[in-house]
Amino acid sequence: MTDMSHEEAFSELAAVALDAVSVEVGAAVRAHAAVCPECGPELAAMEEAVAVLGQLAPDQQMYGGRAAGIRSRLVMRARAERDVQPGTETGSADLSRGVASLAGLGHKITPVSQRAVGTDAAARRVTPPGKVPPMRTVRPERPERNRSIMGWMALAATLALIATGVQLMRVSADRNSIRAALATRDSSSREDSLLAQIAEKDAMIAAMGGADVKMVSLATESAQQPHGKMFWNRVSNDWMMITYGLRSPKPGMTYQVWLVTDDAKISAGTFKPDAQGKTVMHANYALAPNALRAVAITEEPEGGMPAPTGPMIVVGSATL
Amino acid sequence: MSYSRDSGSNAEDVALIRRMCDSDETALGALYDRWMRSLYSLVMHLLKDADEAEDVVEETFWQAWRKASTYEPSRGAVSTWLLTIGRRKALDRLRAKRRQREEPFGSDRTFADLPSPSADPLQNAAGSELRRHVLTALQQLPAEQREVLELGYFGGLSQTEIADATGQPLGTVKTRMRLAMQKLREPLSMHRQGTV
Numbered sequence: 459m460t461d462m463s464h465e466e467a468f469s470e471l472a473a474v475a476l477d478a479v480s481v482e483v484g485a486a487v488r489a490h491a492a493v494c495p496e497c498g499p500e501l502a503a504m505e506e507a508v509a510v511l512g513q514l515a516p517d518q519q520m521y522g523g524r525a526a527g528i529r530s531r532l533v534m535r536a537r538a539e540r541d542v543q544p545g546t547e548t549g550s551a552d553l554s555r556g557v558a559s560l561a562g563l564g565h566k567i568t569p570v571s572q573r574a575v576g577t578d579a580a581a582r583r584v585t586p587p588g589k590v591p592p593m594r595t596v597r598p599e600r601p602e603r604n605r606s607i608m609g610w611m612a613l614a615a616t617l618a619l620i621a622t623g624v625q626l627m628r629v630s631a632d633r634n635s636i637r638a639a640l641a642t643r644d645s646s647s648r649e650d651s652l653l654a655q656i657a658e659k660d661a662m663i664a665a666m667g668g669a670d671v672k673m674v675s676l677a678t679e680s681a682q683q684p685h686g687k688m689f690w691n692r693v694s695n696d697w698m699m700i701t702y703g704l705r706s707p708k709p710g711m712t713y714q715v716w717l718v719t720d721d722a723k724i725s726a727g728t729f730k731p732d733a734q735g736k737t738v739m740h741a742n743y744a745l746a747p748n749a750l751r752a753v754a755i756t757e758e759p760e761g762g763m764p765a766p767t768g769p770m771i772v773v774g775s776a777t778l
Numbered sequence: 779m780s781y782s783r784d785s786g787s788n789a790e791d792v793a794l795i796r797r798m799c800d801s802d803e804t805a806l807g808a809l810y811d812r813w814m815r816s817l818y819s820l821v822m823h824l825l826k827d828a829d830e831a832e833d834v835v836e837e838t839f840w841q842a843w844r845k846a847s848t849y850e851p852s853r854g855a856v857s858t859w860l861l862t863i864g865r866r867k868a869l870d871r872l873r874a875k876r877r878q879r880e881e882p883f884g885s886d887r888t889f890a891d892l893p894s895p896s897a898d899p900l901q902n903a904a905g906s907e908l909r910r911h912v913l914t915a916l917q918q919l920p921a922e923q924r925e926v927l928e929l930g931y932f933g934g935l936s937q938t939e940i941a942d943a944t945g946q947p948l949g950t951v952k953t954r955m956r957l958a959m960q961k962l963r964e965p966l967s968m969h970r971q972g973t974v
Contacts, residue, residue, distance in 0.1 A: 478934070504959045506963070521828070
């Protein structure tokens with residue numbers, strides 16, 4: 459139905475506003491309404507009434523960090539689409555979908571054989587030890603810009619985006635596993651525990667996926683284990699570090715995280731990995747946006763040290 | 779982050795859409811902050827499934843980002859546009875379920891689930907007066923008009939399917955739906971003219 463009379467179209471306006479007609483009829487009515495001074499405003503008014511009905515729905519709120527997680531995924535996808543191929547809508551969309559798919563952003567992913575990130579036991583909010591130097595604000599630098607550097611920066615940004623995507627995929631898979639477990643819950647206490655874990659994972663996704671998040675890859679020189687990632691939300695100054703493959707520190711020793719700037723090595727806290735060598739660690743520390751040069755982990759005496767003294771276990775440059 | 783249920787002026791929303799057209803992803807985040815809760819409430823009411831509702835919310839805002847340039851202010855408020863996208867996506871899922879499971883026509887979701895006008899939790903917020911008038915108009919509809927509206931609104935049934943479900947002639951269904959929608963849109967016209 460492509461050629462519709464005014465009377466026919468007018469009689470279908472209510473159904474079109476409710477989306478209760480076929481695609482063909484809807485298209486024909488809308489085509490007519492677009493040029494009809496009577497049907498156009500009438501259809502718009504009816505559609506607005508339908509939308510007001512939508513606002514009458516009883517208030518519902520998403521659980522825990524899910525709302526923040528969705529927000530972060532959306533902004534990250536939009537940012538990726540904008541950054542990767544600006545001005546080329548189709549290409550950028552395709553690449554964005556690829557990254558989104560990699561990160562498990564567009565759709566739910568199957569958690570089979572995915573590597574779990576941390577455990578509740580390993581996930582802890584770390585308070586920097588008492589020996590931590592006072593907070594300081596470092597004046598942001600203005601990096602020299604030339605084509606070569608820009609090219610490397612673009613490459614590094616792309617790699618960082620993909621790495622973040624992989625990390626997000628792991629955490630998303632973890633969250634979906636918990637959701638699956640929740641579907642077969644057998645007690646309210648277990649349900650509460652699983653819901654809390656979902657909120658934890660969603661918060662992690664939000665922390666890793668935001669538009670203002672900088673990521674630092676941590677590795678040894680040989681690029682073998684141990685390794686990890688540090689995510690820094692430069693707006694909230696929340697830090698999250700995930701490590702893999704760390705052996706337990708020697709008796710009486712602990713691992714200590716350092717935020718390295720031009721003129722200081724700032725302790726971000728101490729930690730010990732779980733039995734599998736995994737760690738998920740949160741911290742909050744205000745730092746000027748471009749002040750961070752590197753992130754390092756050293757082995758230090760229990761309680762931490764005011765400055766690094768022990769061997770460097772892993773390090774990652776923040777200037778790429 | 780707390781997500782508001784009542785989200786300020788349409789002019790602010792339109793400004794966000796313009797920024798989205800300029801590839802400003804922070805505007806998408808801001809639009810999400812303003813309308814996520816209303817959208818989630820609607821799709822949850824339609825789908826009764828938190829996981830699916832979350833998916834629909836994400837898909838809706840992503841479509842808004844991709845299609846921001848197609849938004850036309852003359853065709854209604856940004857909230858109307860967003861909620862329409864979200865409701866369509868939710869109805870698509872309901873219809874797909876119905877096809878897969880061969881569920882009977884009908885819906886267990888009715889306007890009786892909605893709050894009474896006096897109990898509108900948003901009554902002190904901007905725009906709540908309009909919602910109250912629409913809700914009043916809804917509750918004053920004759921039962922047969924209301925039934926048609928519920929099947930179309932909540933169930934996503936076509937007029938033909940509603941005719942099958944209710945045993946009424948198609949022409950009768952069309953008339954009832956049209957009359958119901960005309961009564962619901964009256965408060966909007968009066969609201970714009972400042973008479974309510």
